Amino acid sequence: MQTRRQFMAGSAAATALLGLLPRQAMATIPFETIDAMTASVQLAPDGYPATDIWGYGGTAPGPVLRVAQGGRLQRRLVNSLPQASSIHWHGIRIDNAMDGVPGLTQAVVEPGDGFDYDFVLPDAGTYWYHSHNRSMEQVARGLHGALIVEEDTPPDIDREEVLVLDDWLIDPETGQISGDFESPQARSHAGRLGNLVLTNGIFDKTMTVQRNERLRLRLINAANARIFVLGLFGLEGWTMALDGMPLPAPEPLEEVVVLGPGQRADLIVDVVAEQGSTAYLARADEARGTPQVSFQVRGQASLARRGTPDALPPNPGDAFNLSGDSVDLTLNMEGGAMGTLRGAMLDGEETGFREMAQANQFWAFNGMVGMPDTPLATLDRGQIARLTISNDTAFPHAMHLHGMHFREVLADGTLGPMRDTLLMDSAERREIAFAADNPGDWLLHCHMLSHAASGMMTWVRVA
Numbered sequence: 033m034q035t036r037r038q039f040m041a042g043s044a045a046a047t048a049l050l051g052l053l054p055r056q057a058m059a060t061i062p063f064e065t066i067d068a069m070t071a072s073v074q075l076a077p078d079g080y081p082a083t084d085i086w087g088y089g090g091t092a093p094g095p096v097l098r099v100a101q102g103g104r105l106q107r108r109l110v111n112s113l114p115q116a117s118s119i120h121w122h123g124i125r126i127d128n129a130m131d132g133v134p135g136l137t138q139a140v141v142e143p144g145d146g147f148d149y150d151f152v153l154p155d156a157g158t159y160w161y162h163s164h165n166r167s168m169e170q171v172a173r174g175l176h177g178a179l180i181v182e183e184d185t186p187p188d189i190d191r192e193e194v195l196v197l198d199d200w201l202i203d204p205e206t207g208q209i210s211g212d213f214e215s216p217q218a219r220s221h222a223g224r225l226g227n228l229v230l231t232n233g234i235f236d237k238t239m240t241v242q243r244n245e246r247l248r249l250r251l252i253n254a255a256n257a258r259i260f261v262l263g264l265f266g267l268e269g270w271t272m273a274l275d276g277m278p279l280p281a282p283e284p285l286e287e288v289v290v291l292g293p294g295q296r297a298d299l300i301v302d303v304v305a306e307q308g309s310t311a312y313l314a315r316a317d318e319a320r321g322t323p324q325v326s327f328q329v330r331g332q333a334s335l336a337r338r339g340t341p342d343a344l345p346p347n348p349g350d351a352f353n354l355s356g357d358s359v360d361l362t363l364n365m366e367g368g369a370m371g372t373l374r375g376a377m378l379d380g381e382e383t384g385f386r387e388m389a390q391a392n393q394f395w396a397f398n399g400m401v402g403m404p405d406t407p408l409a410t411l412d413r414g415q416i417a418r419l420t421i422s423n424d425t426a427f428p429h430a431m432h433l434h435g436m437h438f439r440e441v442l443a444d445g446t447l448g449p450m451r452d453t454l455l456m457d458s459a460e461r462r463e464i465a466f467a468a469d470n471p472g473d474w475l476l477h478c479h480m481l482s483h484a485a486s487g488m489m490t491w492v493r494v495a
């Protein structure tokens with residue numbers, strides 16, 4: 033067989049031939065790998081035992097992947113786990129074959145096997161990657177990381193921090209992850225909530241900053257089910273982007289930042305706390321005031337704060353309007369504890385709620401439990417879909433659409449920001465609209481991963 037060297041040393045004729053070869057023959061340089069593997073790490077505070085995790089590269093979160101906008105990511109997933117796996121690149125307007133959904137866009141990657149992910153990243157922003165096989169277990173065990181697509185012209189900041197927020201359900205005695213991933217209690221209620229809340233895998237994450245320093249915080253909610261409600265203390269600034277997509281203008285941070293599972297927010301904040309004090313990103317949920325990240329203010333970056341930052345540059349094709357050919361769709365979410373669902377279609381059969389519960393299934397979309405054989409809709413490319421979602425359950429849900437961002441159609445008829453995950457409260461009815469501009473089969477599911485695993489899953493096809 034010809035070696036690569038001989039091949040490359042070939043004549044001009046051989047070079048001309050290169051263009052005719054199938055791509056596989058040219059892929060002589062193996063992709064950099066991303067290893068899904070087991071590891072033991074110190075997640076809980078000092079004094080507690082280490083925790084066995086599953087992580088990309090043996091850490092949780094996995095390595096921060098950075099790509100320039102319009103660039104290409106090439107990574108071989110090497111599965112060294114005891115379970116089959118795959119990677120989904122959450123929020124990327126991706127080539128469908130690279131979306132990482134076993135059974136829909138690719139075959140599952142068995143232990144010992146690999147899969148080459150190779151795709152272009154059209155949009156700048158804060159994204160993330162995570163396992164999409166048995167996600168409710170594999171993401172909880174640590175298989176997730178940040179994916180940053182950098183703008184050509186970055187905003188004027190002093191530093192950037194990627195902050196992956198997560199919670200872990202840990203036995204405090206052993207330090208081990210609770211193995212009850214199928215818990216009917218978690219599935220039928222708010223999902224798997226952890227008892228150890230971390231930032232970048234660190235308890236009580238602390239960093240040193242300077243007064244008047246300008247930070248870009250890229251917040252990612254990687255938790256299975258936890259809704260992060262965050263307040264800023266000693267930090268002031270703006271929301272710049274949601275779910276990766278820039279807002280048309282920076283939005284002053286006056287209230288809490290709410291992130292459902294899967295959601296992201298890019299903030300630009302200035303350190304306004306005095307030197308010698310501590311600023312916080314703190315939880316404003318039931319653990320009111322618990323620091324999520326502490327910023328110790330040491331020294332001064334400048335005498336005064338800077339002015340309002342410019343908006344981040346818009347991503348291509350993020351403008352669409354509702355005039356033109358659109359199709360109306362509805363999605364009714366039902367089930368769960370304290371709900372009114374009496375039964376639904378499960379595996380092609382009308383099934384009562386009790387029998388559903390025995391099969392550890394609790395939720396339905398439009399009267400159907402779990403992934404249906406036929407899509408919720410088949411859309412023509414370029415068509416505008418308007419989807420009304422009713423949450424007829426007693427719990428909030430975080431609805432995530434793969435492959436395309438959507439905008440909420442607000443009560444006054446205007447359109448909200450581009451998002452890929454919509455956090456919906458109990459009993460809410462909301463409408464989203466999206467341009468079906470990415471061909472392929474795309475999941476639409478609740479990102480509370482135990483809900484997705486127990487019924488809240490459907491898909492749309494873009495022809």
Ligand code: C2O
Nearest residue numbers: 120122294432475
């Ligand atoms: Cu972030 Cu289908 O998932």
Ligand code: CU
Nearest residue numbers: 429478480483
């Ligand atoms: Cu849900």
